[in-house]
Amino acid sequence: MQNLLYFLYRFRTFGLFLLLEGICAWLIIGYNNQPNAAFLNSSNRLVAGINTLTSNTGDYFQLKTINDQLIRENLLLREQLANVSLGLVEIDSSVRKYNLFKAKVINNTFQRSMNYLTLDVGSKDQVLPGMGVIGGEGVVGQVKSVSGNFATVTSLLHRNLMISSSVKRTRTLCTVQWDGNSPLEASLKYIPRHIPINIGDTIVTSGFNAVFPKNIPIGTISEYQLEDNDVFYEAKISLAVDFSSLEYVYLVQNVMKAEQDSLETETQMVQ
């Protein structure tokens, strides 16, 4: 017994080292598996407060970029509106399924292999983990965790985020996932070989899950290849959103998410 105590005493530093590293491992693994880990990340009130401060300081230098973005987005919306008033686009207004909230990006990275954004809206503004985030030009990410006034968003530039998407022209279902290299590109997966695709085809969200509405742009195909023994194409898309200058985004609230999800789980359980 005494020897044991002596042994423990001698290796107490190494023991503490292992203990602390163990805590770290637990944090690393826990964070990736927890759906809403508001502890110790950028949606934390203190951390987000400091980020807001630095973001506000930087804003004055980016007014021109923000203006340009808003003008471009306005133009896009005007065009769509014109099409609607000409009767080219049908609008089904019987059911209101999605609500949009605006949010300001107070922190954003795009050079890492796992990128996150911090937004200045939180649970007080009815933001929930799992909501979709879109920008003026297309898909941005999905909310990871929420505190009172802030939200952390898993960016599309995050290796673990997969987005159910489709080729707009052929309506083929596929998946977009970032490969961790360039912030301008992502990989496009699971397009079967019998579907003809072209460079420049637009990839949009499929609308098959309750996160994003249908037909939100993600990007356009920039290159693809098909080896003789491949089942699926290997393709890259150039992303629609410029992640290096993201200032304002919109959060998508699906009013019927709970209903859709519970019906889908129920069906799976019956099978």
Place this chain on the structure above:
Amino acid sequence: MIRVNIQQQVLHFIVFLVIQIPFLYKLILFNSAFGFFYIGFILFLPYALNRSLTMVIAFLTGLIIDAFSNTPGIHASACILVAFVKDGWFNLMMGTSDDDVYLDWNELKVWGSIKYLLPLIFIHHIIIFTVENGGFNSFGFLFSKILYSALYSFIIVFGLSFLMAPKARRI
């Protein structure tokens, strides 16, 4: 006898850690060189300070950085490892095991900085980028990130420590 200059440590804390926070992901060069110079705070903790205490300080430092970068545990684990080996590495490189060492730029000079700081910064960066990357996939890009970031962080830490070093008295 360990000499702990509290004023100097507080200065290190402010210059290395507090200034790092707003610039955590703002000082990126060529999309691959990240400047994580907060590690300087841990590297310049007093020599022969109780090792457990050093590790706890490193753990808390890492957690602060983690909170700002959304990587709970990654920076902390790398910091703990650096804190664990730092004194041993210093003895090995500088060939002293004398407790009366006052760790700052005047002690290290240029060659000492390269021998003592650079390898530890390199280890720290290997852990951060590999864990964040989830393994060694896309190895070339990962390695270039580690290499450039380590050199970049080293240059910043070296520069800051040089600026903060008390001027040696001329005789």
